[in-house]
Amino acid sequence: MFIIPYFGKFNNYFQLFLNSCEKNPDFDWLIFTDDKRAFNYPSNVHVYYTTFELLQERIKHLFDFDIILHQPYKLCDYKIAYGYIFREYIRDYEFWGYCDIDMLFGRISKFITDEILTQNDRILERGHLTLFRNCEQINKLFMNDHKALFIDYRYAFTTKYCCHFDEFEPWNQVMQDMKLRQWVVPIFADISSDSYRFVLEYGNHKKNKQIYLWRDGILSRYYLENGKIYQDEWCYIHLQKRKMILEDSIDNMEYWIVPNKFIAYSEAGHMEKFIDMYGIDEFYLNRKIGRIKEILENILNGALLFRIKRIRIRDK
Structure with missing residues (x-):
């Protein structure tokens, strides 16, 4: 069960996200949102309409100190506590987790197998997708005061800075x-938001010229290397902080994912030229301006104090 509280309007390719969920019937999703627009929700995606204010109250009542949850983005600090916060919704599940909506899934069960689930208590570690075993010890893990943690949950839940x-x-x-x-294995394509072309944030699979194809539930990457075209399969792609253009002509069951847009499968033409065209980097002005704004806002919300604490614990 993946838990997603999301407030505000879903992105313009949210239906593609839902379609990719539908192709993974072994997993369920639970969405809390105030976006009541009509979407084709598959049977394994359960939506609850609520407000951010009601969710704030729900979380506040679970703690004996005054928390800060002033905006939806701050929920990132509470993700690790979702098993505790939403425990009545996950009673019938062996695992719970969280994920983002700016992503598209391939065949999850091909990568996260029953054997991997049986043998582990946590699957992956990134904010865009992590799974935890559903038990009290894990669900209260966020309360741990281990010496390796340079801040505890009380600090994370009482600062405006998104830690x-x-x-x-x-x-x-x-x-x-x-x-x-x-x-913890990089089975995902986490696309960097600092580059116009597709560049992976993690792992040893970085390629200069790459595009992705989602076709009937399978997510594939095509890339050029030494003049040859190669293909590999991924669990999911994370398009963090990218504004994507969704062409009206695309078929929801097969489409290309290229820098900043989804295009029809039929538009590929000559594959080598097609990949090469979308492997060209461009000056990403909007992202650079956005990053400067993020830094200034983070400083105002306590980023400097957070970093000082991190440096101190590393120097001990």
Whole structure:
């Protein structure tokens, strides 16, 4: 069960996201939102219409101190606590997790197999998708005061700065010391938001010229290397902070994913030229301006104090 609280309008390719969920019947999604527009929700995606204010109250009542949850983006710090916050919704599930909506799934079960689920307590570690075993020890993991954590949940829940508490590298050490099992393998295409062309953030699979194809539930990458075209398959693609153009002509069951737009499968033509065309980098002015604004806002919300705490714990 993937839990997604999302407030505001869904992005323009949200239906493509839902279609990719539908192709993964072994998994369920639970969405809390105030966007009541008509979408074709598949049977494994359960939507609850609510407001951000009601969710704020729900979370506030779970803690004995005054939390800060002033905007929806701040929910990123609460992701690791979703198993505790939404526990009545996940009673019948062996695993719970979270994911973003600016992504498209391939065949999840091909990568996250029953064997991997049986043998591990945490699957992956990034904020765009992580799974946890549904048990009290794991669901309260966020309350741990392990010495490796340079801030605790009380700090993360009481600052306006988005600490990305769920993605802390020290959680790996915490889980190891607690004898909890984890599987962290880069099975995803996490596309960098700092480059116009598609460049992967993580892993040893970075290619200069690459595009993706989603076809009937299978996500494939095509890339050029030494004049040859290669293909590989991925669990999901994460299009973080990208405004994507959705062409009216695309078939929802097969389309190309290229820098900043989805295009019809039939438009590929000569594959080598097609890949080469979308492998050209461009000056990404809008992203550069947006990044400057992010930095200034982060400073105002407490980013400097957060970084000082991190430096101090590393120097000990």
